[in-house]
């Protein structure tokens with residue numbers, strides 16, 4: 001018996017032991033998914049996935065949008081709107097395969113109940129309730145939202161997910177092993193002005209990662225969007241590498257209010273220009289202060305944002321509203337690109 005077959009038999013044995021039925025026709029990735037979630041993968045695609053207990057912390061019922069299953073095309077989608085509520089519930093109301101791209105920055109599960117601070121600065125490490133999970137809950141939560149995102153993304157659509165070492169391996173495992181999605185690249189975002197390490201017991205954390213995956217089985221993925229020439233031009237005519245040196249979000253991008261993990265426009269700018277085209281529809285199910293929408297608007301992409309915290313939604317709305325009052329001309333893409341790129345070079349290192 002081949003090693004691969006033997007592993008399948010073991011998985012089936014394990015499922016049987018746990019009283020989980022109906023696995024005879026499942027593929028290996030589905031067996032692993034069934035084992036780790038207890039939810040039958042095929043039954044799960046027929047009915048919207050059950051919402052995890054209070055959507056893992058999500059107490060908000062969502063205002064301004066009441067999900068009813070939207071059928072058919074993008075026609076009925078809430079385009080260029082921020083939806084307030086838990087993403088699992090809202091995603092389950094969307095039809096299959098309607099988004100061209102998903103760019104998202106989920107909870108990293110890195111917060112402590114009480115963040116660390118020190119005398120020399122006002123900086124305190126992350127202590128957000130929405131970012132605290134047990135290891136098992138985090139895994140389950142990630143499986144649930146990634147499954148829904150893959151369902152609503154078009155086949156071969158791009159998926160960009162932010163993460164730090166706290167979560168990126170879990171997310172990578174889910175994409176590669178459970179859903180067999182093609183990983184194209186891992187971008188390393190290097191923050192030259194990252195906060196110093198408070199404990200002095202480890203290296204100063206100064207990177208985040210962005211997994212770029214394509215929504216198709218790894219061997220079948222094809223024709224994904226990559227605007228090679230655009231990003232090359234942004235990099236003074238040289239091929240863009242996957243290590244991006246971009247400082248922390250500047251104060252000028254936080255004038256409508258603070259979000260504890262707001263991403264710099266400059267990082268999202270590169271992602272959107274590299275991985276989407278004008279008119280594309282972009283999803284962000286963890287929109288926070290709406291950085292994905294802000295950059296999408298600047299480049300004539302359509303968007304749908306989901307965020308459960310109403311305060312963050314207000315910040316996002318103000319950022320988006322401000323765009324229509326700025327001097328940006330709809331067709332001066334060059335100016336926007338260089339402006340967004342420049343903001344990332346003008347830090348004090």
Ligand SMILES: C[S@@+](CC[C@H](N)C(=O)[O-])C[C@H]1O[C@@H](n2cnc3c(N)ncnc32)[C@H](O)[C@@H]1O
Pocket residue numbers: 055058085086087088105106107108130259261262263264285286287288289290291292306307308309312
């Ligand atoms: C890392 S932050 C995103 C920050 C964003 N990229 C920005 O630039 O502002 C993650 C966001 O997900 C939100 N969130 C957490 N769980 C959620 C859920 N189940 N549904 C929707 N939003 C959720 C949090 O409130 C938080 O604002």
